[in-house]
Each structure stands twice: as structure tokens, then as C-alpha cells.
Amino acid sequence: MSQLDILMVVLRVAFGAFIPICFIAIGVWMERRGAGFIQDRLGPNRCNIFGFRAGGLVQNLADGVKLIFKEDMIAGHIQHKFYFVLAPVLVFFTALVSFAVIPFADTLILGGKSYIMQTVPLDIGILWFLACTGFAVYGIILAGWSSHNKYGILGGLRSAAQVIAYEIPMGLAIVSLLVVYGTVNLSEIARFQGQLLFGFIPMWGVILQPLGVVIFIVAAFAETNRTPFDFAEGESEIVAGFHIEYSSMKFGMFFLGEYVAMFVSSAIIVTLFFGGYQIPWLATETMVAYAQPIAIVLMLLLPVITYYFTNWIRKNNVSHYNRQNDPLVREANVYIKICWILAAAVELILLTLVVINPSADGVRIFVVLLQMASFLLKATIMCFVYVWVRWTLPRFRYDQLQKLGWQILLPMSLVNIFITSAVVVALS
Template identity: 50%
Template structure:
């Protein structure tokens, strides 16, 4: 393994870590703020470090620190202490490993050598993802079963019922995608989505397989244990279900695991159905051929976006509290954003003036594709949060009816239609 290969793998592992765990405080803050917006209230916005509130983000950091320093208490009625301890670890690591095969950008070619832009350079693709996403459910089942609590046992039963309700439909919807793109390797699937249908429609999964996309997205909500399919947790019915008896960082691991599952579901949905890292109408080669025009667009658009953002911040933060904290924070953030904009413009202006080498072009394109992936990823995560605070929870018999009587027949029908089209057209 060369030094460049090692550096690329380390970078990809860090991206996976950021998406799986580093996003936790941001998603907690985002969820609270979106919930507040939907319910017509402010949400958390008071916790601060000096003049810095970050719109309530400091509250999430404070909550994480609180969990770290809380007493890790284990009730005396726990049946299987080993399973009780391992359950949150199993959930978290299985979810984290699903990020190993997500391609964050097209293969990076440095000095003629190609490097896969994913944490684990393997070609198991969607099979690896489905395997570890399915195994993560054992963390929930073991956590509830080993608690020795009626709420935990009920949660384990619900989790088991939920798994058998959605797994078959999810796997069959993926088969339609594999027939369409002819590969289980997620990198190949995303590359194929860089092409155009009829010369102007991106060959994204959402356009080629809308029914498979609908089935997979619905089952992904159940896979991530998110409302309206958060049956195993069911706070209004079974307190907190499988993590009722957990405290401190064991409880924290379950929470991080749940948010990591949201991130994993968002990442795989973007990869399969929304073109992954592909910029619409600009595949990797087109980006390389038009890199100068892309950098000019960035130089123009970044300051414009920062101007709109800072103007909006001043308009919505123009009132003063007793300590003038909000005005101070707004001023600090405005300076930070403008510093980032000036730095971006200066960097890309220097690139334009001096010209990029072949390696420089490849790295620049990879960075743009990673940023594109992150933007799509955050938008899908926002949909997950939006749905949670919009729809009511299903009963688990309703989920079973949906899975076996609606989604499963539809996914089988979709496979038949896809296979028939491929055989008839020979494509």
C-alpha cells in the first residue's frame, strides 16, 4: 500500500466517522429546532458559552457532556449483564460499519493510480450495507431482553415484529436497483447515475425506479427505528422501550446509534436514488473538462450566498436582550462567514490564476463531489426529521399489514416489470 493510498483511506474513514458520530450534536440540535418550528415555538436557544449560542447548538454539546459525567447505574434486576453491556455497542458498531462501503466521490486518480473514495475499499457494496444494517437490530432486541423489564421485553417483541415486516420488502426493492444498474458495487451504481436519459434527465434511481425508491425509503424509516415506525421505543406506550433501564453513556450510545442509523439511511438513499456524489448534468469527466467554469461559478456564488445568509441573520436577530448576547453572536458569526467566503474566493482565484495540475484537478473534483454528497445527505436527513414531527406512530400490526400486504407485493411486481423490460429491450 502506497502512502497516497493510506492517506486517502484515512480521509475516507474520517468522513465516515464525521457522518456517523460527529453529526450527532448537529442532528440533535436540528431535530429540536425543526420540531420547534413545526410546533410554532422557539426550541433550545439559551445555553451559551460567553456570547456564543449558535442558535441552540451549545445545548446539544451540554447534553453530551452531561451524559459523559452521569453515573452509569445498572439495576439489580438485570438478567444478563454481559448482553446488557454489549447491546448498545452492537447497535452502534453495526450502524457505523454500514458507512464503510458508501462512496463519497468518484475514484481519485493520483499519478495514474486509482483510489476508491470509501472507508473500506471493497466491492461488496449494497450486500455489506444490508448485512450490518440488519445485524444492528440485535442490539435493540438484546438491550430490551436483557433488561429484565416488562417494557424492555415488549420493546424486543416489537423490534422483532418490525424486522420481519420490512426486511423482505427492502431487500426486494434493492434487487430492482441491481437489475437496473447491473452491479452490487455502490461505486458502479453512482457512476451509472451520472449518465443522462433521453439526453436531459439524470439517470438517478428516483427517476428510473420510482416505485423501488418509495418502498426503500419507507422501509428505511423502519430500519432506522424512526417515526412513524419507532415502535420499539414508543415513549407514549412503553416509556422508552429497550433503553428504559439504561443510563449515562450506555444510554448515550443508544442515542448516538439511533442518529447514526438516520445518517446511514440518508447516505444509502442518496447513493441509490439521488445520484450520490454526482452533480446533475456534470459527471466526473465533465467536471474535469470544465473545472475553470466551475471555479468561476464558486467564486461568484459563495459571496452571494454569504451575503444572503448574513443579511437574514441581521434581520432576524436585530432585537437585544439584557446582556446583548444575541447581537454579539451575530457579529462574530458574520465575521467568521465572511472570512470563509474571502478565503474560498482567494483560494479558487489563485487556482484560476496559476492553473491546476492533473492531480490538482482530480483532488478539486473529489472535494466538490464530497460536498455535493454532503448537501444531498443533509437534505434527506432533514426529510427524516420533518416526517418524525409530522406523522403519527403506526401500531406494529399496521406495519406488518403495510409490509406484507402492500410493500412486498409491490416490490415483487416491480422486479417482474424491471426484469421483463430488460429482457425485451436487451438493455
């Protein structure tokens, strides 16, 4: 194995491990800021380091320190302590490894060698994802059972029933997609969506499977235990459900696992239905052929985007009452300078790409970086949809949850399979 091969393996593993973990901070920040905006309040704006609040991100650091140094105790009535400790690790680990098979860019060709942009390049990618997400519920059930607490057991039972009710429609929605794509390989699925329907419509899953995307997204909300499907916790009914007996970082692992699962489910939704890393109307080979014109367009757009973004910072990072030498304004000025410095650095890189005719390998690296940025942007937008729904819809009743899964989504997914199969056979 050459040094380049080793470097590519390290970079792929690093991306697959650190990006979901980094998105925990982004997801928590988005949750708090989104909740504050929807509820017409400020959100996190107190915790700071030398006056810098980072828009509320410092609050995440404070919460992390609090969880690490909080007393870690196991109640005396808990008999199966090994399983009690194993449960949160299982929830977090299964959420993290689910991301390993999701492609974040097209295959990179360097020096005549092809490198698949997946942490674990498996041909059965979608089956790996379903297996890992289905296995995560065992951690919740194990937590509820080992807690020896009636609320914990109820939370575990609710989670098991919920997974059974929504795994089936999710799997059937994927069957409809596989009829269209003809493969379970996620890289091939993402590559398929780079084509154009009728010569001008991107062949994304949301276009080819409009009913399937609704079924899958609703089931994904239920799989991640997000509101309005957070019955396993149900604060108003069963206090905290399966994690009621947990404290310190054992609770923190459940908390982190939820946000990793939210990011991973957003990434799989993007990969299956919204083109994955694909940029509309710009397939990989098209981007390679027109790399320099694309770089020129980006050079023109970047200052405009930076201008509006810094104006948004200046408008929102200010106290809601008159303060002499407002510290929020001073903080905003620092962030604005950082944004312009970063924009200037990117402009310099793009200018180099335009002026100096790079090698074929350099062009392909540039294209892969753009595709990674496209993938992460789409996943971030989908994460915001999770936050949006949580602070918009109330929790359903439990009978409504089961009715939606068994009496509505299941028949819809079966009908969708028959319609999709008929159309594919007719057009074949």
C-alpha cells in the same frame, strides 16, 4: 506501500469514521430546530459559552457532559450484565460500520494510481450495508431481553417483528435497482447515475425506479426506528421500550446510534436513488475538462449564497421582544463576520485555481472535493426529511405497521420487480 498510499488510506478511514459521528451533532441540532420551527417555538437557545449559543449547538455539548457525568447504574434484577452492556455498543458500532462501503466521491487518480473513495472498497457494498443494518436489531433485542423488564422485552419483540416486516420489501426494492444497474458495487452504482437519459435527464435511481424509491425510503424509516415507526420505544405505550433500564452513556450509545443510523440510511438513499456524489449534468470527466469555468461560476455564486445566508442569520438570531443591547444580535454579528471570512478564503482558493493553471492531479482533487460537498449536502437534506416526517406524522398503530409492511409494501415491491424486469428485457 508509498507515503501517498498510506495518506489516502488514513484520509478515507478518517472520513468514514468522523463524518457520521460529526453528523450526530448536526442531526440533533436539526431535530431540535426543526421541531421548534414546526411547533412554532424557538427551540434550544439557552445554553451558551460566554454568551455564544452557536445557534443551539452548545445545547448538544451540555447534553453530552450531562450524559457522561450522570450516574451509571445497573439494576439489581439484571442477571446478564455482559449482554446488557454489549447491546448499546452493538447498536452504535453496526450503524457506524455500515457507512464504510458508501462512496463519497468518484475514484481519485493521482500520479497514475487510482484511489477508490470508500472507507472499505468492497465490491459487495450493498450486501455489506444490508448485513450490518440487519445485524443492528440484535442489539435492540439483546437490550430488551437482558433488561428483565416487561416493557424492554416488548420493545425488543416489536423491533424484531418490525425488521422482519420491512427488511423483505427493502431487499426486494434493491433487487429492482440491481436489475437496472447490473451490479452490487456502490461505486459502480453511483458512477452509473452520472449518465444522461435521452441526453438531458440525469439517470438517477429516483427517475429509473420511482416506485422503488418510495418502498425503500418507507422501509428505511422503519429500519431506523424513526417516527412514525418508533414502536420499539413507544413512549405512550411501553414507556421507553428496549432502553428503559439504561442510564448515562449506555443510554447515550443508543441515542447516538439512532442518529448515526439516520445519517447512514440517508447516505445510502442518496447513493442508490439521488445520484450519490454526482452533480446533475456534470459527470466526473466533464468537471475535469471544465474545472476552471466551474470555479468561475462558483466564485460568482458564493458571495450571493453568503449574502442570503447571513441575512437569514441576522433575521432569525434576535430576541422576540425588545432588549437593550440584544446579546443575540451581538452573537449574530460575530457569526456573520466568520461566514464572510470563510467565503473570502474559499474565493481565494477558487481564484488561485482560475489564475494558476493547476496540474491534472490538482484538478482531480478539486473535482473530488466538489463531489464530497455534493454528497454531504444531499445526505443533509435527506436527514432533514427524517426530521420533517417525525414532527409531522403521528405514530401508527401496531396493526397498521404490520399491514403496511406485509399487505402493501411487499406486493408493491414484487410487482415492481416484474415491471422492471420486463422493461429491461424489452429495451435490451
